[in-house]
Amino acid sequence: xxxxxxxxxxxxxxxxxxxxxxxxxxxxxxxxxxxxxxxxxxxxxxxxxxxxxxxxxxxxxxxxxxxxxxxxxxxxxxxxxxxxxxxxxxxxxxxxxxxxxxxxxxxxxxxxxxxxxxxxxxxxxxxxxxxxxxxxxxxxxxxxxxxxxxxxxxxxxxxxxxxxxxxxxxxxxxxxxxxxxxxxxxxxxxxxxxxxxxxxxxxxxxxxxxxxxxxxxxxxxxxxxxxxxxxxxxxxxxxxxxxxxxxxxxxxxxxxxxxxxxxxxxxxxxxxxxxx
DNA sequence: AGCCAGGGTCTGC
DNA sequence: GCAGACCATGGC
Numbered sequence: 649x650x651x652x653x654x655x656x657x658x659x660x661x662x663x664x665x666x667x668x669x670x671x672x673x674x675x676x677x678x679x680x681x682x683x684x685x686x687x688x689x690x691x692x693x694x695x696x697x698x699x700x701x702x703x704x705x706x707x708x709x710x711x712x713x714x715x716x717x718x719x720x721x722x723x724x725x726x727x728x729x730x731x732x733x734x735x736x737x738x739x740x741x742x743x744x745x746x747x748x749x750x751x752x753x754x755x756x757x758x759x760x761x762x763x764x765x766x767x768x769x770x771x772x773x774x775x776x777x778x779x780x781x782x783x784x785x786x787x788x789x790x791x792x793x794x795x796x797x798x799x800x801x802x803x804x805x806x807x808x809x810x811x812x813x814x815x816x817x818x819x820x821x822x823x824x825x826x827x828x829x830x831x832x833x834x835x836x837x838x839x840x841x842x843x844x845x846x847x848x849x850x851x852x853x854x855x856x857x858x859x860x861x862x863x864x865x866x867x868x869x870x871x872x873x874x875x876x877x878x879x880x881x882x883x884x885x886x887x888x889x890x891x892x893x894x895x896x897x898x899x900x901x902x903x904x905x906x907x908x909x910x911x912x913x914x915x916x917x918x919x920x921x922x923x924x
Numbered sequence: 925a926g927c928c929a930g931g932g933t934c935t936g937c
Numbered sequence: 938g939c940a941g942a943c944c945a946t947g948g949c
Contacts (some may be wrong), residue, residue, distance in 0.1 A: 676930060768930070775929040778947055821945030826932085863932050884930040915930075 650727055659709040659717045666731035668753020669702050675916045677873050678757050679767055679780045694720050694760055695800040726755045734906055741903060743894045744910055747917035754912050757873060761841040762834055763801040764874025768866045769826050785818035807831035826861025833859055845875050872908040881907040890918040
């Protein structure tokens with residue numbers, strides 16, 4: 649589906665389609681990517697710092713190696729999924745057609761399950777700039793230093809060992825107790841996150857919502873962005889407005905298999921254009 | 925200044 | 938089952 653070469657410690661992926669860096673890295677699914685130059689972004693995922701850039705239709709992953717590319721980044725950037733055929737299906741729907749014409753380079757990132765769960769607990773009743781700030785402070789305070797001013801996302805085990813008072817210092821407010829309960833359930837494997845990838849959607853959703861402070865929305869974000877359940881359809885205030893005004897309340901049935909991907913195109917379109 | 929944000933829980937009907 | 942108060946914080 650894609651070709652790549654390894655040269656001077658860079659991976660060059662050739663002739664990539666349906667992958668725009670801003671669309672994908674700044675559409676509210678991941679919170680640790682920063683644009684550092686034109687067409688160049690830096691982020692941290694899976695305890696690794698990655699610089700990624702786009703040059704015409706080539707994507708370049710800087711200062712990495714084949715092992716990390718094959719074990720981590722192919723999956724993270726969802727490179728084995730055929731977005732062209734999905735977009736083809738979506739374009740039959742007039743609303744999605746508009747959303748995709750607005751930003752056709754969104755891909756669903758397959759993020760670390762615990763980071764995804766914790767990040768979307770932080771996201772509740774919150775705005776994206778502040779979510780990023782809280783997560784940054786969480787990583788600086790509890791993560792491991794992996795470069796100059798660069799910190800990994802702290803493990804569930806680490807967070808489970810701190811107190812609510814410690815967490816309040818990152819100014820996450822009422823979410824502190826939720827983060828702590830999630831960390832405890834995940835670190836003790838009362839909830840085995842990696843198993844939920846292969847658990848059916850409904851069962852996985854039910855398990856996630858046993859965590860204090862995790863409702864349907866946060867659970868669906870975790871399932872979609874961290875546990876490979878692309879049928880998950882998170883409904884936040886923007887999606888709610890979009891469903892009401894652009895559709896008549898529901899997503900068309902023929903799109904439900906890829907509901908999560910459709911959701912992300914619609915979310916981005918609705919939020920940036922402030923659909924009421 | 926005040927409304928709102930990738931919500932969820934708890935209480936009271 | 939559903940409405941409404943409440944929760945911390947700060948972006949805009």
